[in-house]
Amino acid sequence: MSENHEKTVECPYCGVLLSKPYWAHVQEKHPEEYEKKQTWISLFKDYKGMGMDDAVSLQVIGELFNVDAEEVRFFLEQNNIL
Numbered sequence: 001m002s003e004n005h006e007k008t009v010e011c012p013y014c015g016v017l018l019s020k021p022y023w024a025h026v027q028e029k030h031p032e033e034y035e036k037k038q039t040w041i042s043l044f045k046d047y048k049g050m051g052m053d054d055a056v057s058l059q060v061i062g063e064l065f066n067v068d069a070e071e072v073r074f075f076l077e078q079n080n081i082l
């Protein structure tokens with residue numbers, strides 16, 4: 001596995017730079033957000049607003065919450081966000 005496209009990801013709640021696994025920080029420091037899938041919607045909208053494309057947004061959210069990007073996609077589709 002190449003580390004070539006490692007990107008920096010900030011915690012969307014407190015702004016610290018995260019290292020992998022990203023979800024460990026969210027789970028430990030922001031347990032209420034971690035439990036709420038509704039959070040995915042606002043994060044996705046934030047990332048879109050920052051100009052991130054859909055695939056990258058789904059990937060980052062998946063990594064923050066320790067779920068597959070496809071699960072994030074499915075949830076957003078169910079909520080008519082995607």
Ligand SMILES: [Zn+2]
Nearest residue numbers: 011013014029
């Ligand atoms: Zn945080």
